[in-house]
Structure formats: structure tokens, C-alpha cells
Amino acid sequence: MNRRNFLKMTAISGAVLAVSPKLLPNTEAKAEPKKIPYEKVLNEITGGKTPQDSADVKLIAPAIAENGAVVPVKVEVARPIEEVKAIHILAKKNFNPRSVSVYLSPQNGKPYFSTRIRLAKTMDVVALVELSNGEFIKAEKPVKVTIGGCG
């Protein structure tokens, strides 16, 4: 490498270094709280296992909910109570997709739970059932929402 080439190279690399920080996108964190993705919540509950669709899980929710602030949801599992450990109700596109988790015991006598949840917009509601042998089964149902209920 002779002197002329060396000077050229340094000039080019210097110019690139001076410009590059301005080209980088603005990576500053926003002040607003972040929405939790559905896949992350599902992974947190199941620990990486894939839940199977099952006809044993009966999810009763209205097909069209006029008001998203109050959507009645009912979950029934056609299995003996000893086999059911927990019932989770998830709403896929909510700010926090995990709506409610219920941990049952044999004293309950029947795997059943009913509550009222909020839905931000039209989305699928998922009933995820944790069995005592570590497996997961689920049922999904789309619910249409005319007025959102999550602020």
C-alpha cells in the first residue's frame, strides 16, 4: 500500500464513521406501557408445550357482544375433577391477554368456572385447561365486539 491509497482509505472510513450514528434508527424506549403478546403469555403458562384442541372443553360465550366491557364467559370441562388442575381464560388481542386463572381442587366437585371479562375489540377467546398429568387442552371461540371495553 502506498501513501496515496492509505490517505484515501482513511478519509473514506472517517467519513462513514461520522455519518453512521445519524443513520441508526431512534431506539429510545417509549414511556407508554407495552402490550403483552399472546404467544408470550401462552408460553408462560404451558412452559413451551403445545395445547391440543379438544371437544371436552366447552367454552360458552356470546357470538356477538354489544358491549366489550362486560362479556359473560363460561367454561365447562367434560373430565373428572381429579384430572383438572387449572382453567385459564385468555383473550388474544387484549392489552393483557391473560384474563383469569383458576386453580381448582377435588373439593370443587366439578370443573366449571364462569365470570365476566373485558374485550378491547373483536377477537378470539381461548379456554386453556391444565390437566394433572401436565398436558394442556383448549377451546377457542371468536367473539364480535361493537364497543371496546379496555379504555
Next chain:
Amino acid sequence: MPKTALIKVRPRRYKKGQLVRIDSVIMHPMNTGLQKNKKTGKIIPADYINDIEVFYDGEKITTIKPTQSVSANPYISFYLKADKEAPLKIVWKDITGDTTEKVIKIKPKG
């Protein structure tokens, strides 16, 4: 400050060992922490129930973990095997540290 709560047993008359449904409602705003006050423009601070525990004869039988995505004045309903005469206690806890307790008696007849 404790909130007003209500527990009901369905059906009203039941025999020993029968499955009964327990319905309960608590008056609670369940603020998500995302809504804004329309007049002042400030965010209403989050205040929701995140832990409900059910005790039957002093034994914890059910734990329920709601989040912000549950409606205001949360209604919960589950089944109970009424095989002994004992008190049923439900304890609601919210993220601000409020605790509400309500006790009813389970009295099977016959």
C-alpha cells in the same frame, strides 16, 4: 377500605354431598391503568383485584387470579361439594393492598 361483597348458594336447599354452585359479586371499579379521566386528562391509576382465595372449613380449595381484563364488579361462579357443615370464606385482595372478606355458612339439610 373493604368493599361490598355478596355470596349466594344455588340451589337454596341442598342435601349432604350434593354439588352446589357458589355465585359471588364484589363491588370494585377494576381500573386498568390505561384509561384517562375525561375532565382532567390524567390517567386513572391501576386498581384491580389480582387474588381471590376460597376457604371451606379452613382449607383453601380454590385460588383465582384475575387481571385487568376482568370486568368491573367481578362476578365469579364455581361449584362446591357440600359434604359437611362448615363456613365458606372468600377473600378478595387488590393491588393497592385492600382486603375484603366474606363468610357464609354451608348447611346441608338431610
